[in-house]
Amino acid sequence: MNAPPPRPKAPGLRSDAIKTGPDRAPARAMLYATGLDAAAIAKPLVAVVHTWSNISPCNLNLRDLAAEVADGIRAAGGTPVEFNTIAVTDGIAMGTPGMRASLISRELIADSIELAVDGHCLDAMVVLCGCDKTIPAAAMALARLDVPGVALYGGSIAHGTLDGTPITVQQVFEAVGAHGAGRIDDARLGAVEQRACPGAGACGGQFTANTMAMVLTALGLTPLGLNDIAATDPAKRAAARRCGELALECLRDGRTPRGILSPAAFRNAMRIVAATAGSTNAVLHLLAIAHEAGVALTIEDFEGASVQTPVIADLMPGGRYTAIEMTAAGGMAAVARELRAAGLIEDAPTVTGRGLFEEIDAAPPTPPGQPVVRPVAQAFKPRGGYSILYGNLSPEGCILKLAGIDTLRFEGRARVFESEEDCFRAVQVGRIEAGDVVVIRNEGPAGGPGMREMLAVTAALVGRGLGDRVALMTDGRFSGASYGFVVGHVAPEAARGGPIALLRDGDRIVIDAVRRVVETDADLAARRADWSPPPPKVVHGALAKYARLVGSAALGAVTTG
Numbered sequence: 315m316n317a318p319p320p321r322p323k324a325p326g327l328r329s330d331a332i333k334t335g336p337d338r339a340p341a342r343a344m345l346y347a348t349g350l351d352a353a354a355i356a357k358p359l360v361a362v363v364h365t366w367s368n369i370s371p372c373n374l375n376l377r378d379l380a381a382e383v384a385d386g387i388r389a390a391g392g393t394p395v396e397f398n399t400i401a402v403t404d405g406i407a408m409g410t411p412g413m414r415a416s417l418i419s420r421e422l423i424a425d426s427i428e429l430a431v432d433g434h435c436l437d438a439m440v441v442l443c444g445c446d447k448t449i450p451a452a453a454m455a456l457a458r459l460d461v462p463g464v465a466l467y468g469g470s471i472a473h474g475t476l477d478g479t480p481i482t483v484q485q486v487f488e489a490v491g492a493h494g495a496g497r498i499d500d501a502r503l504g505a506v507e508q509r510a511c512p513g514a515g516a517c518g519g520q521f522t523a524n525t526m527a528m529v530l531t532a533l534g535l536t537p538l539g540l541n542d543i544a545a546t547d548p549a550k551r552a553a554a555r556r557c558g559e560l561a562l563e564c565l566r567d568g569r570t571p572r573g574i575l576s577p578a579a580f581r582n583a584m585r586i587v588a589a590t591a592g593s594t595n596a597v598l599h600l601l602a603i604a605h606e607a608g609v610a611l612t613i614e615d616f617e618g619a620s621v622q623t624p625v626i627a628d629l630m631p632g633g634r635y636t637a638i639e640m641t642a643a644g645g646m647a648a649v650a651r652e653l654r655a656a657g658l659i660e661d662a663p664t665v666t667g668r669g670l671f672e673e674i675d676a677a678p679p680t681p682p683g684q685p686v687v688r689p690v691a692q693a694f695k696p697r698g699g700y701s702i703l704y705g706n707l708s709p710e711g712c713i714l715k716l717a718g719i720d721t722l723r724f725e726g727r728a729r730v731f732e733s734e735e736d737c738f739r740a741v742q743v744g745r746i747e748a749g750d751v752v753v754i755r756n757e758g759p760a761g762g763p764g765m766r767e768m769l770a771v772t773a774a775l776v777g778r779g780l781g782d783r784v785a786l787m788t789d790g791r792f793s794g795a796s797y798g799f800v801v802g803h804v805a806p807e808a809a810r811g812g813p814i815a816l817l818r819d820g821d822r823i824v825i826d827a828v829r830r831v832v833e834t835d836a837d838l839a840a841r842r843a844d845w846s847p848p849p850p851k852v853v854h855g856a857l858a859k860y861a862r863l864v865g866s867a868a869l870g871a872v873t874t875g
């Protein structure tokens with residue numbers, strides 16, 4: 315890996331470059347026009363970056379929080395400068411061609427934060443993020459820019475309730491499968507759909523957004539506890555204000571992200587993901603964040619973390635509880651406290667200037683009798699929620715999600731699909747049977763392009779009662795709400811000649827988490843001569859540009875050199 319070069323740090327404020335001296339009069343004229351006076355211009359200019367959008371609940375509260383951040387910045391002696399960037403909502407795009415934009419948006423968000431903050435020589439930043447890709451993008455931008463900064467997650471959505479049971483968007487996706495199989499009627503599907511998502515906030519299980527929010531805290535980029543606060547909890551406003559103040563403290567103390575993003579911080583983050591059976595997207599995103607921070611992290615490091623770390627939180631999709639119930643049970647501090655007691659996380663610097671252990675000590679005690687988080691000695695599962703496999707079908711490595719399943723080996727016959735849509739249709743019309751290994755290819759970072767999440771398919775399988783009787787492998791990825799015997803991120807991907815491209819219907823496939831292999835006895839070498847790369851699906855625009863630039867999923871699917 316090429317470590318990114320250190321960022322030059324001149325004495326004084328970065329923003330002096332745009333506001334100090336006679337030459338800068340035009341820039342000052344612009345700033346006066348925005349309503350600032352000379353005193354405000356002289357202060358540190360602190361970016362308030364957010365991914366607000368009203369297309370979905372995930373980022374809906376971020377404009378309100380941005381106003382609180384700005385107040386915090388002013389109170390601490392800075393001048394806030396607000397701008398927003400985009401978000402692509404997986405819960406809306408899922409199962410459609412639009413989902414190709416999802417992972418690509420991660421790079422665009424990180425790039426746009428870089429360009430806006432560097433383009434105006436801003437001194438520090440607070441990034442407010444809400445849904446899956448906006449969170450890793452915030453961390454990537456902080457690591458890449460290395461200006462003093464803080465990230466804050468807008469918070470989880472509350473869960474809905476149906477028949478007295480908490481439900482989330484996961485149950486809506488699964489209801490689609492149950493409806494397709496004739497197990498529920500239109501009225502029931504309508505009730506699930508109406509009740510699952512009661513307001514602002516990102517998807518409410520240990521799906522990608524909540525997993526990545528914990529990752530931000532474990533990495534030290536958000537003060538412990540603040541990401542646990544739900545989107546609609548009035549306490550979120552005070553948290554936002556605090557982050558505004560904190561950005562100024564970081565600037566004053568010279569505390570920057572790369573000083574926080576140590577190898578220990580990444581080890582802690584991997585352990586938190588394993589212990590909460592979180593989203594496999596965390597593997598992809600942590601590799602990308604490490605790439606920006608210049609920290610050597612490999613996909614194989616995730617296996618070590620997962621083997622050593624039992625699942626100690628009983629969270630959807632594999633477990634029973636929602637994010638709101640997790641927060642009531644003590645949230646991230648409760649998990650971190652148990653992992654620390656078992657020697658499974660390390661002390662590491664955080665954005666507050668205090669170490670992670672000091673933050674854990676200062677957090678409210680874990681409520682007695684809570685059912686969600688257990689001590690390591692009474693873990694729900696002996697090992698973490700994912701495993702990294704290799705073999706003749708994935709020489710660079712791929713990810714098996716272990717959340718929600720007890721099987722460690724699956725052997726079956728390949729049912730090969732060239733796209734998610736083809737596979738989804740086959741599931742919905744009942745053409746997939748117990749014992750099949752569903753292969754969905756040409757959905758990788760370059761081939762998709764954009765490495766779509768296969769939630770529509772995995773949820774449809776679960777909804778038909780096939781979740782533990784069918785395996786799935788893909789060069790695409792999974793939603794945090796996916797579970798079942800599913801292997802994703804198969805690398806190299808089909809479009810770049812990975813062996814998954816050579817599979818045919820009926821080939822015997824073995825997926826074995828004990829031997830850590832994904833393999834076939836089909837004579838792949840003999841088929842190689844007949845293979846040629848598929849033509850690009852998109853030839854113009856952002857998707858085509860991404861397809862040309864993106865690297866392997868086993869390296870985080872990054873586009874920066």
Ligand SMILES: CC(C)(O)[C@@H](O)C(=O)O
Nearest residue numbers: 404405517521522793794
């Ligand atoms: C729609 C979801 C549940 O947010 C999904 O995209 C995820 O990755 O968790």
Ligand SMILES: [Mg+2]
Nearest residue numbers: 404446522793
């Ligand atoms: Mg997602």
